[in-house]
Amino acid sequence: MTVAVRVGRSVVASAVWLGLLAVAATIYTSGGGAARDLLVQELLVNLVVVLGLQIFIGNTGILSFGHLAFVQLAAYGVALVMIPVAAKATALPDLPLGLGDVELGSLSATVIGIVVAVAVGAVVGVAVARAGGLAATMITLAALFVVDQVVKNWTELTKGAGGLSGIPRLTTNTWLWLAAAVALIVAHAFRESRIGRFAVATREDEIAASAVGIDLFWPRWIAWVVSIAVVALAGALRVQMIGSTNPKQYTLDVGVLLLAMLVAGGMRTVTGAVVGTVVINVGNEIFRQLGDHYEIERLPELFLGGVLLLVMLVRPGGLLGDADLAGWLPRRTAAPAVRRDAAATATSRPTPPVPVDAERAAAETESTAVAAPVDEGVLTATDVVVRFGGYKALDGARVRVRPGEIVGLIGPNGAGKTTLFNVVTGLVAAQAGVVKLGHDDLTASPPHMVARGGLARTFQNLRLFPTLSVRENVELAATSAARFRPDVAAPDVAQLLADGGLAAVAERRASTLDYGSQRRLELARAAALRPAFLLLDEPTSGMSDRESAAMVDQVRATARNLGAGVLVIDHDLGFITRISDHIVVLAEGKVIAEGRPDAIRQDPAVVAAYLGRDAAGVS
Amino acid sequence: MNTFVQTLVDGIGRGSTYALLALGISLIFGVMHLVNFAHAELITVGAYVAYFLSTRGLGWWALAPAIVVSAVLASMLTERVAFRWVRTASPFTMLLTSFALERLSHALWQVFVSPTKQSFDGPSWAFDTVSLGGIRFEVHDLVTIGTTAVVLALTAFVFRRTLFGLSVRAASEDFDAARLMGVRANRVIVGAFAFAGFLAGVAAVLTLMRSPSAEPTLGADPLIKAVVAAIIGGLGSFSGAVVGGLALGLAEVVLRGYLPEGVFERLTDAFVFVLIALLFIARPQGLFTVRSAERV
16 A cells, blocks of 8 residues: 555544544533533543553553553653742742743643653663563563652652642643544554554564564564653643642553553554543443442442453453454555555665566576576575584584575474574574575574565464454565565565465455465465575475465465575475475484485485384385 | 561561462463462452451451461452453453453452451451560561461472372473373363462461451552562562562562662662563563473
8 A cells, every 4th residue: 555545544534533522522511511521531531542552552462551650751741840930839849950940831841741751661662672572561560660659759859649739721622632633643654654564563473573574673662652652642631631640640550441441442453442442431431420329439440340351251352353444444555556655665765676577577588596686695504503401403404595496305303494494594593503695694693684684484383464464464574575675676465465376365364264375375475575585384284285286386486486595394295306406304403315306215314214214224 | 686687587577478479470370371460359358258257256266267268269260250261362361351350359349348448356466576586576477487488388298299289380381281191271270270379368367467457459569569579580480489579578678678768768669660670671581481482
């Protein structure tokens, strides 16, 4: 999709939500009373916070309890620069940092509040983005407690548990509506942006993301910083709506309430965040009124705990799952749109992209290395040693693949084939040995740098981006190629889908495909990187003979179109001998034989490794 | 010297409760990769059971076993009604499920009992002092340390010598392999919850002995301390949890005693959390790789 379409969809979807909310709010408040107006304000503030949470949690899949810490920082930042000097002199006589003499207007105070929160957030974000997973969640929890303790105890600045009051208040809701509009657009646009889609890839599968060249750190960190900015906006406005702030507004309990809003609707989409916020806020209010009526205290608490538990047990993906308004909007997208998108990126670079069709034609007529993205680059791994504890998985293994060549890697279970792949692609660190692509040493490179260098791989037990569509799976790799491999021609997503026989199922979720199609999708995704070498780990495992024969053709065609060399592991000897130009046999971490397929079949050492010494002696 | 020993005993006493709770959290993490944020609610359950029984005129010697039994049952109940259904879900879902239970527990006590604190009579001897070798100790500290030592010895025996304990340890190493060896998943997990409930019940008795009162959010503070202790020790590591709990208790007492007065002294907890965060930054994977690395 072009940038214009993506921005357009974000704006239209945001406008629809804002319109619906405005109509609902107008009808609701026309029924009377300042109390109803307050509820609308609360809903809008919560909406902005939840959208901020969605940007990070929804896209990266990392649970954060720490966002309220930054809402709090922004709120206190605003309060400290907005409270009138005269009021500060009596209420906060010992203000440090010369804050006693500062009195700013609403706009500059809001900016300062957000800047303070983002500055601190950017530092904490480094730790969060580096850690990932549960460890990241625990860091966010620690951040929440540290900020809470500092605010409660630095009484000269914050007046501790009592909090600050006397902040000049906003008189209209206009700013809140504006903030909601900004948050909606930012959340939509982030999901559609390149970095946002990379973040989603890291959520779906960290290893698969790095295998298509996506660094785990930057998408997470940027998602974190953007989301902190949005929640800080909410904090800065909220303190100006109610005129006071205290630590009770930012506890873990409040954080869980906001998380409930996010996950109730479905955290992976903006639609889910909006619907969840409305459902929980309305439900909360209904139960509060019921509680007042029957004189039961804390009834909304019961509602909240119940809803959260029910959603987790029954629909952990949220009420709406992945249903998304932005996705329902007409997909004004022609199939080759990604190529245009990529071309737009590439035109700013000195090397214009080679037209894909022309290149393919060239590759077909002149066969091997001519159109190879990396000239004369040979992939070599030499003397690789890997130990897992006392077990030597690889013991001086080596392999060499020339551009355009298809090399088969075989060996009994536990021979170290996949470990060798993992060493070459940077997933496992070798104790000794060298991996080189042409003149580039890839030995200590992390997986995403190996992928950017031109090595794409598939996985023995399939690593797709399961909740994304088939097209998005391939598009992600294509986007990554356009960004990180500017020297190669932009891939044609539609063509890759057609080549893999996936065009008819392009809009389906990857996880719903049958097994053979998932394998073909993984190959198409790897090819979308336009790699110099493809590493395929058991591409026919679990396939029928017919599918496996078709796989020979797909691998051959893909390699020819890319001009890529192929290193392929498989247990199906028929498949390997049909497809390979050259075969390497591993056993117990060592190369025991290599050569042409027909020669390998007769080699006594190979027969012995597969069938035992006696069998070798007999034959 | 006397103050030093007293500080030490105070710290170990405080750390004992953390250790018992952390051990339960670590145990459950080991068998199902759940960081159970509802774990300390078992203390609240025990506290309310003790409160209700004390209004019926029962004394401390009847309350203490009732607290432990109720914690065991409540722990098994959470497994049956909630955690069993998310066993194969992502850690994210499991974590939020435990948070939901925590919130639900708070709300249930608030709505159906009372949001305010309910006090009852603890043992009359808790704050008596005894003199050992010229140093004065409070009885509750000695009882806490003694009980914890006995319970930990029992735990060590269970996990080293009984079939149940070995099954749990095997399941913590590699659940799938353990199942293939004939370990029954349900029994191990329910058993782990029951044992974690027992440990939390003992922790509840020791806590309530000092401050005999029940309130809805009683579990909030010990929970955070226990999670932190379990994390310091490395989730899933049993001896780690004990060391983590004791270390945290000692660190709190020592920091409070020796940090310079003023802002720093008031920020003891903040310091502890900064240290935890640094620990994660240094070893984000290390702390959580209890199971063998994912196969690719």
